[in-house]
Amino acid sequence: MFTSLQLDRAQQRFDTWDVNGDGQIDRSDWQAEAQQILKALRVPSVSPAGRALTEAYLGMWSFFAGEAGIDEEDGSLNLDQFNHIAHEHIVEDSSSGFGRVVRPVIEAMVELVDTDGDHQVNPPEFKTWLDAINASNIDPAEAFRQIDTDGDGQLSVDELVQAVRAYHMGDIDVPLLGH
Numbered sequence: 001m002f003t004s005l006q007l008d009r010a011q012q013r014f015d016t017w018d019v020n021g022d023g024q025i026d027r028s029d030w031q032a033e034a035q036q037i038l039k040a041l042r043v044p045s046v047s048p049a050g051r052a053l054t055e056a057y058l059g060m061w062s063f064f065a066g067e068a069g070i071d072e073e074d075g076s077l078n079l080d081q082f083n084h085i086a087h088e089h090i091v092e093d094s095s096s097g098f099g100r101v102v103r104p105v106i107e108a109m110v111e112l113v114d115t116d117g118d119h120q121v122n123p124p125e126f127k128t129w130l131d132a133i134n135a136s137n138i139d140p141a142e143a144f145r146q147i148d149t150d151g152d153g154q155l156s157v158d159e160l161v162q163a164v165r166a167y168h169m170g171d172i173d174v175p176l177l178g179h
């Protein structure tokens with residue numbers, strides 16, 4: 001069963017991904033979410049980094065569509081279907097296929113904000129990340145501490161992938177893939 005916080009997170013996640021607000025999630029919503037992030041970062045969507053993010057987002061959509069047994073071009077998911085898949089794959093099983101489709105999104109985001117090129121995210125780079133997903137109500141320093149589980153002052157791809165799951169579990173308060 002979902003806890004109420006997990007349900008709340010799933011609802012927030014759904015509302016975020018339902019970019020055009022029609023109560024259904026489809027491919028265009030995921031594309032729009034990636035476009036919004038790229039626009040906020042002033043990165044052209046046709047650049048290699050822009051393409052990588054868009055493809056990674058569409059990879060997440062392919063996963064959800066596949067799990068729901070719907071056509072990824074024409075199909076759409078309602079809230080119940082979305083919750084079911086999220087429950088099965090995000091909350092219950094950390095080694096599931098969802099982890100494998102989240103990782104490319106995290107890697108693409110790290111690439112986009114990693115101004116010093118060390119493939120990790122330092123505090124100023126993390127601030128850029130939060131701004132890009134419009135998470136203005138998040139305390140960047142507190143969020144950083146929650147995600148930096150080894151406390152080395154850098155967010156690794158692994159820590160960030162774990163944080164996506166921890167957010168949906170209700171263990172931490174930081175949405176990393178849009179808000």
Ligand SMILES: [Ca+2]
Nearest residue numbers: 018022024025
């Ligand atoms: Ca929609």
Ligand SMILES: [Ca+2]
Nearest residue numbers: 114118120121
């Ligand atoms: Ca860096």
Ligand SMILES: [Ca+2]
Nearest residue numbers: 148152154155
């Ligand atoms: Ca770390």
